[in-house]
Amino acid sequence: AQKITQTQPGMFVQEKEAVTLDCTYDTSDPSYGLFWYKQPSSGEMIFLIYQGSYDQQNATEGRYSLNFQKARKSANLVISASQLGDSAMYFCAMREGQGAQKLVFGQGTRLTINP
């Protein structure tokens, strides 16, 4: 069974600092994808970054990067130069195989950026 674990319920960071949000996953499928989404108070899930299990390099999207350690089954999100607008819930999610577009989400981490 799939499982996503986010062990940090809340994180507090000073503006302009970098922050790492942890995510570990469990799957027996060799083909999978890992996602990070941001959810502000409006409720919409905003896609941040994607990493495929066969990708050789860590994914990067602007200030977001994914620290993918396959042997450890971890996919941590790194946000560089944090901004006040980064305050939100962050969810790690996984999709197995190439079938239905089913994502399994973790419990989320609430990130608060302090000025």
Add this chain to the structure above:
Amino acid sequence: ETGVTQSPTHLIKTRGQQVTLRCSSQSGHNTVSWYQQALGQGPQFIFQYYREEENGRGNFPPRFSGLQFPNYSSELNVNALELDDSALYLCASSPLAGGFAGELFFGEGSRLTVL
């Protein structure tokens, strides 16, 4: 803005009633999936529709049902509402039913309260 719109944004029902939630997918997306997000939890996959057929379902009872229309818009129907059905219901669309199409595009959700 993801181009995925959901209605209504908020609604209140009583136990035993039925509810219909609507989703308009992003243009060109032929796959839609629905998620339930209880307060303080990550979203949980309900089901997915591709070309008007259900082609993936999570661990939800049959009283959760759906439809996808030829224009790829979708409905989620929940019968015999229970208190635990209170949640944010998220619709997501993507351009492909299978394969790693990258991200899913989520709407802002419909917040259902069951009294």
